[in-house]
Amino acid sequence: MQISPPLATFFLGAALAAGAQTGAPGRIAPPSLGQTTETLLVSSDPVPAATAARASRFPGLQVLVTGIEAVQRANHAHMVPFTITREYQLFSGDDQEPKGVVVAEVHFQPPTTKTWEIKKASGSARAEKVVRSVLEREVKYANAGKAAIAREHYDFRYLGTGETDHRPCYILQLLPKHDDDKLLRGRIWVDRDTFLIHRFEGEPAKSPSWWIKDLKLFTTYGDLGGIWLTTSSRGVADVRLVGSHTMTEHTLSYRAERTVVDGPAADMTRLARAPTSLPYRPSPAAALGVGIITGR
Numbered sequence: 001m002q003i004s005p006p007l008a009t010f011f012l013g014a015a016l017a018a019g020a021q022t023g024a025p026g027r028i029a030p031p032s033l034g035q036t037t038e039t040l041l042v043s044s045d046p047v048p049a050a051t052a053a054r055a056s057r058f059p060g061l062q063v064l065v066t067g068i069e070a071v072q073r074a075n076h077a078h079m080v081p082f083t084i085t086r087e088y089q090l091f092s093g094d095d096q097e098p099k100g101v102v103v104a105e106v107h108f109q110p111p112t113t114k115t116w117e118i119k120k121a122s123g124s125a126r127a128e129k130v131v132r133s134v135l136e137r138e139v140k141y142a143n144a145g146k147a148a149i150a151r152e153h154y155d156f157r158y159l160g161t162g163e164t165d166h167r168p169c170y171i172l173q174l175l176p177k178h179d180d181d182k183l184l185r186g187r188i189w190v191d192r193d194t195f196l197i198h199r200f201e202g203e204p205a206k207s208p209s210w211w212i213k214d215l216k217l218f219t220t221y222g223d224l225g226g227i228w229l230t231t232s233s234r235g236v237a238d239v240r241l242v243g244s245h246t247m248t249e250h251t252l253s254y255r256a257e258r259t260v261v262d263g264p265a266a267d268m269t270r271l272a273r274a275p276t277s278l279p280y281r282p283s284p285a286a287a288l289g290v291g292i293i294t295g296r
Helices: 008-018 061-077 125-144 264-273
Strands: 082-092 100-109 113-123 154-164 167-176 184-191 197-204 212-224 227-239 243-256
Touching: 061 154, 061 227, 061 264, 082 125, 100 125, 113 125, 154 184, 167 197, 212 264, 227 264
Parallel strands: none
Antiparallel strands: 082 100, 082 243, 100 113, 154 167, 167 184, 184 197, 197 212, 212 227, 227 243
């Protein structure tokens, strides 16, 4: 699995397509972890043993980041051709009802080819224009090879532990090494046992446009047919001269020629189904290359 902010392009498209509108811009504050934690600057250096011991079962950043990189490679290696149907909704300001709804199909052919088609659109014509812009950018990212969450692009800070999707997680801060709108700044929730990323909250490392005053992105990931993929996204932005806009993206269905049964996502599903009384064990995909086990 590789992460990039395809929703970021939506806000530029919204600003250019919307024209002059009135309304007070809205801002959204970064969500709280609900706890106070010490942050540890990681970069690529080893974590002092005394500091790492403060977190329950924390393996150290070297091991954790290496595991994150390993499962992304394993997930990509298990990719099969698939089609995802998504629903996009565009909201203006504090409106509870969307201005427009668009359903699109995205087709993926390994290793990097993506195509898409709009299946249904209703409401504002601007919503369809925005979604087309989002999907064109997603195809561009796929063809170019999206930036992975890896030491090549980021430094990392350990923030503490948490839970998401009923799974224990380590929470890391992403610190991009370059100002690039394909990179992210924010937090990721990393599964304690598989090192898969469940959730991202933050913003692009660089604003995609002068039009964008403030932009927050929220993304969740999950198992779709044995592959770890985006399952939902939400973007909230203040657009100059336009005000606050929100776009949501939800996966409606997933189709593939076969179910992947031996990748890291399949490992995650097996762990989630295990009785809670049993101790969790690192999955093979997470363990390879991180000093836990070695491949033959």
